[in-house]
Amino acid sequence: MSASAPLRIFLVDDEQPARERMKEVLGDLGHELPNVVVGEAANGESGLMLLPTLPVDVALVDINMPQMNGIEFARHLANFERAPAVVFVTAHDQYAIEAFEVNAIDYLLKPVRAARLSAALAKALAGGAIKCEPLERAAAAAGQGPRRFLSVSERGRIHLLPVADIVYLKAELKYVTMRTAEREFLLEESLASLEQEFGATFVRVHRSCLVARGRVRGFERVVDGDGEGAGWAVVLDGAADKLPVSRRQWSVVKGLGSG
């Protein structure tokens, strides 16, 4: 971005008056810090649909939103190759604010003052694109619980997959394969951290595989390929693959699917 071009800003807030107010304050900043609001969204999902199609320098993101909160929104955005800088905005969210302080993430308090907004925008530009790691730590510190979606950045778009649609997650070399009823996606996350975050929804059947607890239909006796003789494989709803169950995990998973 050249010095004279206006700063391109994207707004995400579920309250329309809050977006209006932000535009007013940005307008007041106009001569000091030329800027233009290139797009806005009333929730995280539509924000992630829209944002990758626009050239954006900074996203101003409300934390407290329905369906997908601002922190989860930013985590999905951070996977995107052309991720903008992010400044969080909140009226009052004690836990999130404490978590931001600890992880050096910038935020603004509503009602937002022009001077404070100007400083935050300058700082965000200097800091560059939002990073994933501090967000993960902040989300954990704020006691946010698991994400509602997993996301994949593909050909300039962000695919959002509701966690409920995922049949299994399988570690393969560098990536994790995520299988839904329709197709497969590649995730750049570690299976161990996914297991930690989604332990309530997924269970480990094998060193390299997590399956959705609710998708387990039953088990089948199979002849193992790796010379360990006969073993069990899990039969799943929504995917034809029969995934082997390790001896070690058999005692943990054998009760699933019968109830």
Added chain:
Amino acid sequence: MNGTPKPSEIPDALPDFRNLGVIARILVAVLVAALLAASIRAQSFAQLADEFLDLGLIVGPVLIASLVLLSTAGPWLAKLPYWIAITVIAVGVMWLTAGVQWLRASVESESLGIIRAGGFALLLTALLAGYFHLRNRAFSPALAEARLQALQARIRPHFLYNTLNAVLSLIRKDPKRAEVALEDLAELYRMVMADAKNLTTLAQELDLTRQYLNLEQLRLGARLVVQWKTEDAPRDALVPPLLLQPLVENAVYHGVEPGTGPGTIEIAIRRERDRVHLRLTNPYHPEYQHRQGNRMALANIRERLALHFDVEAKLESGVQGENYEIAIVIPYRRASPGSLPGVRAAA
């Protein structure tokens, strides 16, 4: 005034003799005392029954007559200084008991029995008065604390800052609406900051709730749908202040804000004979139950209802299909016309 106990205002107050809880406590205490007396005099279980029935012939009429007299004269007694009122009651009960015993004993002419009966009645009345006195004292700090909790629960910063932000967004485009919104906000906080120990009218509480919802409408727009079913609400009914508004605030916070589409809050209030029924319904979002504050507000209101109405008030809450529902039943007590600003406004 109907003699509702207001412990923090008058530490030495008579109990409300029309309250079911108070009546039940008196009945239980007297019957237990009679059973105790009978068991001391009896040698066997058969004799115990006889003695108890025998005592019942005196205790029964005295108990019924005292309770009827007290519930009639309660308001008048409440105007007397506490110790005079207690003495009047104790002496009255003593004479009543002695009189009943005299009527029975005149057949057998036994003056010691009359004095003994009167003495026992005096002692029991004094003990009961002492019990109610202590109970009153015990609840005074609880009421003060409940008030404090109400205050803290009320000023949810999330609501205040978001509302101020929404008002700021109006100032340039629609100054008139901004003015109304700030007036509503001032009114709301005036009620919240007010001393909440006295009862208010349902009319006032409804006005307050409406002002609050106007403010929420400002920022939530079409996402907030409110259905009022209050045509038959008794506007002169006495209710604890901030009974409805905190529950409606919870309904918005837990029921409407977590949804992207429109969420409907239904407020239904009606009178059924001497009871006022309030029902509040909002959409239920199981995945957002970690949002803080709901249990505290409910516990706070339940406590205040118990302090004001004892066992005569009821609060139930639960998930009904896709909705969360709170049902409150309180006794219908009318404010005396002119004594409260809300009643004047309604009249």
